[in-house]
Amino acid sequence: MVSYLVRRLFMAIVTMVAISVLSFAIIQLPPGDYITTYIAQLAADGTSLSDAEVLALREQYGLDQSFLVQYLRWIASVLHGDFGMSMEWRRPVSELIGERLWLTMAVAVAAILLTWALALPIGIYSAVRRYSVADYAFTIVGFIGLAVPNFLLALALMYFGYKFFGINIGGLFSPAYVDAPWSLARVWDLIKHLPLPAIVLGTAGTAEMIRVMRANLLDELHRPYVKTARARGLDERRVILKYPVRVALNPFVSILAYLFPYIVSGSIIVSLVLGLPTVGPLLLRALLAQDMFLAGAIVLLLGIMTVIGTFLSDMLLLWIDPRIRLEGRS
């Protein structure tokens, strides 16, 4: 188990480093740099800088150094919690991202929980009552859930909500709580608003999970140990829930590691459609305005959050599956 843990931790760190390099590459990609933008802004105000001043500025910000040196400087300041200044907002990046990052995670976690809460019972039902009407119905709904890109689902739900109920769904808070300080009432308001984005984000994953659960459980249901349990007179609910479901649960947890990045990345675009105060809209705006320190920091933090989420899901797998836990002990 220790060797597994060490290996997983090592992989997580490598992934984080890779993400940080990619994020920094994104900061560096657009032509020009911070100083070019700054000069353009000064020029718009009617002032101009001499060549010597420009050079001094470049040196001061380390922009005359190589990619590697600049990257190391950036990562060093990031490790101290300093993500640089946003050029567009003229405020520290960390201040801008703050709450939005946590709301992004709240939406993603809500979507995962919903995925599980739906996929587990439906998957079990579909396997146990194979080829029943409900099984077919779930299969069809699942296929459609896989096929509709989630931003289209969000658009469609908003349209129907507007058309048939006359309400503007979207957002994460009621108007009264948008700018209110955190309180229990605000948290409750948030929880009330979470289901819709969770449904939109969770559909594709739920469809996938149902299929995985159904297939795995079908494989298990024919095993002799199930027959034995039944022959011994265990009631049907216990026969299924106690043994085959537990075995089938394994891939269910391991798939989480890929589901999490998928949902985080989906939340970016869904947030834009539903108007959620997550990092999504901020990232798009930063990218369009070439506010690269802000954009890079968001990509980096989302990536790191994802790695942590994936790592936690692996720990969950470790707890559920004794085969991994006991690996190398015998």
Add this chain to the structure above:
Amino acid sequence: MTATYIETVGDGSATESKVLVASQWQLMWWRFRKHKLAMAGTFVVAFFYLVVIFADFLAYSDPNASEAYQALLPPQPIHFFDDGVFAPHVLGMTGKRDPQTFKRVYAPDPEKKVPLRLFAEGYSYKFLGLIPTNRHLIGPVGALAEDTIFLFGTDMQGRDIWSRLMIGTRTSLTIGLAGVTLSLLLGILLGGISGFYGGWIDNLIQRSIEVLKSIPTIPLWMGLAAAMPRDWTVVQVYLAITVIISLLGWTELARVVRGRFLALREEDFVMAAELAGCSRARIIARHMLPAFMSHIIAAVTLAFPAMIISETSLSFLGLGMRPPAVSWGVLLQQAQNVQAIAISPWLLIPAIPVIVIILAFNFMGDGMRDAADPYG
């Protein structure tokens, strides 16, 4: 293929001996044919790619021609009969400005009939990119400037959604095709190296795939796409988008290729070929590749939906294809807020082909995956 040449005696043994001598691809085709949804999916995909080929012909007005006074016109249904006589036409729309909301409100005008005909003259284009012509599948008779039809209505700039949808289909589906091709090349190369050589290089490639898969893709794509210079031409943007979406799309294909390589490496026929003195290249190309070709085709089909969703999402955000290029995502950009859709629901029409093609590819790929191993 061979099966058709065999004369069989008696009904009972006919099917059996057909199966025994049928080639691998024949068996796969038989199994695929049984999967009704997969067959339906295949027809839909074929139909969409016909639209890709004949996009200009199916469109009837210039996708970028805009008429400000015809903005957000609702779809005009085709009426086939006029007083019991077959005379296909659409009713012209008269627009009035609502004195209270200052919005243009349109009403069909029964007096203003625009007759339609097949192979009507319209804007000039090159048929199949070769033959210059101005004939389109349908269009108003005698192309007068004021005779316009909008089968799916118009967008905010008064451009015809039907025609834009045809051209957009071409962009989105060829990007999907190009993206899949590029991913496939990367996937076969890296997956093949990984599976054939094994050892540290296999380890390196597998770990890189794990790292790539645990990164949230959309923020990364957005970052890369936003870095495209604003003054790039449509073609440059098109190529860049293709590269960006396949940069992360190759991992699944590489995994499939590697898995097949590992499974086949141990097979007797590979060993036999090795003992017979075949070169590595020959073993791979002549003995291994045909054995897992079908699996690759299935994986490729299943990779299409992700490519199409990626392009559509990026363009929807304004980071992918940019006007004047038209793609499904660019079309859906107009439907970004509820107010717009609530007033003009036809702006959501481009969502329908997106969903239909993704479903079709999924069904087709599912059937192919089932049929890929006909001996199983």
